[in-house]
Amino acid sequence: MxxxxxxxxxxxxxxxxxxxxxxxxxxxxxxxxxxxxxxxxxxxxxxxxxxxxxxxxxxxxxxxxxxxxxxxxxxxAARVFNGQDTHSLGFEPEGTDHLxxxxxxxxxxxxxxxxxxxxxxxxxxxxxxxxxxxxxxxxxxxxxxxxxxxxxxxxxxxxxxxxxxxxxxxxxxxxxLDFGRSVILCRMRHQVPHQHVALECFHHGHTMAWLPLAEGMSSLVLTLDADQAQQRLADSDDAFLAWVQQHSQGRLGQLELAGPRHHYPLVxxxxxxxxxxxxxxxxxxxxxxxxxxxxxxxxxxxxxxxxxxxxxxxxxxxxxxxxxxxxxxxxxxxxxxxxxxxxYLGTNAVVRLFTDERPLARALRQGVLQGASRLPPLRALISAQLTGRGGPGASLLRQLRSLVVH
Ligand SMILES: Cc1cc2nc3c(=O)[nH]c(=O)nc-3n(C[C@H](O)[C@H](O)[C@H](O)COP(=O)(O)OP(=O)(O)OC[C@H]3O[C@@H](n4cnc5c(N)ncnc54)[C@H](O)[C@@H]3O)c2cc1C
CATH class of the missing domain: 3.50.50.60 (FAD/NAD(P)-binding domain)
Known part of the structure; x- marks a missing residue:
């Protein structure tokens, strides 16, 4: 045996x-x-x-x-943007030079x-x-x-x-928990250096994240409703690039596709x-x-x-x-x-908060981001959770969950 x-x-x-x-x-x-x-x-x-x-x-x-x-x-480091807001919430490592x-x-x-x-x-x-x-x-x-x-x-x-x-x-x-959303992943070259900082941008109807890889190259992580994702997957390379360029708000300058698109349902x-x-x-x-x-x-x-x-x-x-x-x-x-x-529960609650387009939810997430940016200890706590240096108690996520889970 x-x-x-x-x-x-x-x-x-x-x-x-x-x-x-x-x-x-x-x-x-x-x-x-x-x-x-x-x-x-x-x-x-x-x-x-x-x-x-x-x-x-x-x-x-x-x-x-x-x-x-x-x-x-x-x-x-990581920066989180809410909608068109030019202010961002930044996360820096504590006691080390990387998250x-x-x-x-x-x-x-x-x-x-x-x-x-x-x-x-x-x-x-x-x-x-x-x-x-x-x-x-x-x-x-x-x-x-x-x-x-x-x-x-x-x-x-x-x-x-x-x-x-x-x-x-x-x-x-x-x-x-089927979020009814999909994520499209694709490597892109860009003009503006990323300086090894990830960007997470929550827009109306989609989320666009950029993960910094080699110099001048990032991985686009685009989260969309499943039907919208099908449209973006059906786009030609040129049409997809034009869509991403338009919605990236020039944060990384001129973009160029550097690999195929991959997609995953979010469950x-x-x-x-x-x-x-x-x-x-x-x-x-x-x-x-x-x-x-x-x-x-x-x-x-x-x-x-x-x-x-x-x-x-x-x-x-x-x-x-x-x-x-x-x-x-x-x-x-x-x-x-x-x-x-x-x-697990806190992550699902955060996802719900940041994908809910009702006015109350939009105001709440603006409040969460502003609250965190004005409270350095809260920001440090988020960084600790992201880097695995926080304890398993995850008190931040417990607090967020109590805010948004009904
Ligand atoms: C878009 C995306 C981004 C992610 N980003 C991150 C991140 O930044 N950080 C992070 O920590 N994690 C991330 N993850 C999660 C991470 O990718 C997964 O947690 C990890 O790959 C899971 O590994 P696994 O071995 O458990 O399962 P899998 O990689 O799914 O492997 C399961 C294996 O089991 C085999 N199998 C299935 N059924 C059977 C069967 N009946 N008999 C025999 N073999 C079988 C499959 O063929 C497969 O090889 C991400 C996931 C996604 C989708």
Whole structure:
């Protein structure tokens, strides 16, 4: 019987396998995509803002050094604009010179794969195979593969995306919040230097964010109602560029397309439980965040760390400890929920506030931005949350949530 079966070879599943291999556990990772797609993932438009804590976790896994120098860009500050207002709310790092680091998602996927390649004695990857059934027994968990093969393990870890089929097979429900919006991502070259400052501009009907990458290049993150997004995706390159140029208010000067457009529907998910008998959910299968506060994969890495620590502590007490024993799984569930729940709810509340076009909501968000700009401690608190230097209590988001959740 296998120690651990991990379903999904995304960045969370592969990082989990690496962390468990370092504890001396044998893992088999099951992935539906072909191995070539996992070994050399295609560019997918996502530029992931990693907090200091997220970077530290990748360093601890020995993965960070696999990134090439032109795959990491510092995020030194962020500015938030409301509508046409020329005043902005600025976020600066506290006690360091950057808020976090920007890394392309496909590079994060690649280094996670390299990490398991280095641990080939303990981690096996089986691609092109889809999980179809799951039985969680008292003595073992059993997975049924398409084609009828059955595999047994002491513990199954689901890392199979925010729409996790394993979660459903285990009978675990999830909150799902479909924002009815989509995000279009596209790299653009521009004339005005970005100075490694991100811009987030909330306009009537859409949000336009710019993430600073190489010199003279940023990633456009355009959030629109789903029907509007379809129109922008159907535009020719020239028409799309003209639309973006017109709505960018000249903040980055003359623009030029530097890559294809990618698009994602915006749906947030939160599992009702992160563990069950001989099962744990990690990554987006546990918490699928709206990207506006850039917490998704940072939470994924945090979950990997917490689960590995809980299983590691049990193995320290007893080298033969059962990896599927309930104690560590429940501990992981509680700690990860405590760290993520308020931020998940707060992020959704902020999204609602900043996409609600009713006059009261518009006035309220102006008030929130002005209030924050006049209150340096509040701004510092937001920066701390953005960079992962704040505690899991997330008091800022709790306050915002109490303002806007009804
Ligand atoms: C536009 C956008 C911007 C983002 N920006 C940020 C950011 O700035 N900062 C941040 O921290 N996060 C960000 N995120 C979130 C981040 O991208 C995700 O949290 C992260 O990629 C999730 O990784 P994962 O491994 O949990 O899931 P996934 O990457 O979804 O991987 C799941 C894997 O499971 C496999 N799979 C699924 N079903 C099965 C099955 N039945 N059998 C076998 N295999 C299966 C899939 O093929 C896939 O390989 C962003 C997300 C989006 C969409």
């Amino acid at each position: 296998q120690d651990v079966l991990i379903i999904g070879a995304g960045p969370a599943g592969l990082s989990m396998a690496a962390a468990l291999a370092d504890l001396g556990l044998d893992c088999l990772v099951l992935e539906q995509a072909p191995e070539a797609q996992i070994a050399a993932p295609a560019e997918d438009g996502r530029e992931i803002a990693l907090t200091h804590r997220g970077v530290g976790q990748l360093q601890a896994l020995g993965a960070w050094q696999d990134l090439a120098p032109d795959e990491v860009w510092p995020l030194k 976090g680091q920007l890394v392309p998602n496909h590079a994060l996927r690649r280094i996670a794969y390299q990490g398991v390649q280095r641990r080939a004695q303990r981690v096996r990857l089986r691609c092109g195979t889809r999980v179809q059934g799951l039985t969680l027994g008292a003595d073992a968990a059993e997975v049924l593969l398409e084609g009828g093969e059955r595999l047994r393990a002491a513990l199954v870890i689901a890392a199979d995306s925010r729409f996790s089929a394993t979660r459903r097979l285990a009978g675990i429900g999830a909150e799902m 947030a998910t939160y599992a009702h439980r992160f563990s069950a008998q001989r099962l744990a959910l990690i990554g987006d299968a546990a918490v699928g965040m709206h990207p506006v506060t850039a917490h998704g994969y940072n939470f994924g890495l945090y979950g990997v760390q917490v689960l590995a620590q809980a299983l590691g502590a049990a193995r320290q007490r007893d080298a033969q400890a059962d990896p599927g024993a309930p104690g560590p799984l429940q501990q992981y569930d509680q700690i990860h929920r405590r760290a993520t729940r308020t931020i």
